[in-house]
Amino acid sequence: MTRPPGRPQGRAGHEGRRTAILRAALEVFAERGYQGATIAIVAERVGLSQQGVLHYFPNKQDLLANVLALRDQNDLDVLLATAQGSATTLDFLADLVERNAERPGIVQSFTVLAAESVTQDHPARDYFIDRYAQTRRMLTTMLERELGGDPPRGVSHQDAATLLIAVLDGLQQQWLLSPDEVDMPALLRTFLRLIHPEADANPQ
């Protein structure tokens, strides 16, 4: 029962708790948005009182900020794992959406928080502005490297990147409301064929 020197049990327990709280918070934000979420509901999910949660995160905004940071961390992991098995950038995107179609909670948290962030004084506004700008830059670079000098169908790489993100977001919105009517992965592949017909992303 004595704590090993290099990694004190208290710390590990502390960090574990924090992560558990953040995971629960992401879930609750997905279900109810940031405004609709309450600290008490998050607390209940992890078996704590409201004040138990406030011990780890001083207030609701701080909780959201840390949820978004964790999301970035997870996204990076998923991105790298997915990129491993994908031959091309377009394949990678198709795989990513395939994966997302199995994680409605994650998708919903993103969709709801991103849209909410455009409202007045929303605490995640700057986060999403930066995140979209960064994603546009990253995808632009990936498309440039992949598709070489000539833009696909006369569409600049940057415009293709912006449109790609728009399609991803927009399909998620429709899919969340009508999962049976909107085949998100198939529709993304259709769009990918539009911007680059030759290198078809192989379905499954």
Place this chain on the structure above:
Amino acid sequence: MTRPPGRPQGRAGHEGRRTAILRAALEVFAERGYQGATIAIVAERVGLSQQGVLHYFPNKQDLLANVLALRDQNDLDVLLATAQGSATTLDFLADLVERNAERPGIVQSFTVLAAESVTQDHPARDYFIDRYAQTRRMLTTMLERELGGDPPRGVSHQDAATLLIAVLDGLQQQWLLSPDEVDMPALLRTFLRLIHPEADANPQ
């Protein structure tokens, strides 16, 4: 001061007030979302007390329902007015986005409420499910009539419609956060060229 029989002054005033309240409510929902909006803020905008508003709409949900109904009414007006001057369906869409780029408030109300509607028990959930389904059907029909039997670039008319709506929504999200970086009308035209290269929507 006696009321004319056919159209009592009280009625007219009553309806005018209602409309003024609904317009203010749409504004507030755009700025803060449904959850973040309060009846008191809406009341302030129209120079009434909170209870003044509740005299016209019994509760917050009813207010939202009527805002959405008004939106449908306005949309129909704008749609018809825009369709007048547009030669083709794709032209019409380009014009519509051009118009929307001048009305950030309207766009924001739609984006925020639509995303919020995917959350648990949201009062506008069914409205948006129906609305998206209806819009998909309408656009599909328009594309079929317009582009004839052969689907554009091998993409079915229905898939093209779904993707079109996705692009519209997704571009709005990015444009609302970074209006200077995202040229929404130009990007929509680029997408329209992708699905139908021959009939280019003329810029401006």
Place this chain on the structure above:
DNA sequence: GTCTATAAAAAGATAGAC
């Protein structure tokens, strides 16, 4: 039709015991 007063509930946050 509009207001004041007020009830009733919800939610964020602090203080302090254990």
Place this chain on the structure above:
DNA sequence: GTCTATCTTTTTATAGAC
């Protein structure tokens, strides 16, 4: 580290005066 108790504010909604 976690809880109970409590404060404070906000917000929806009702009751009733004018």
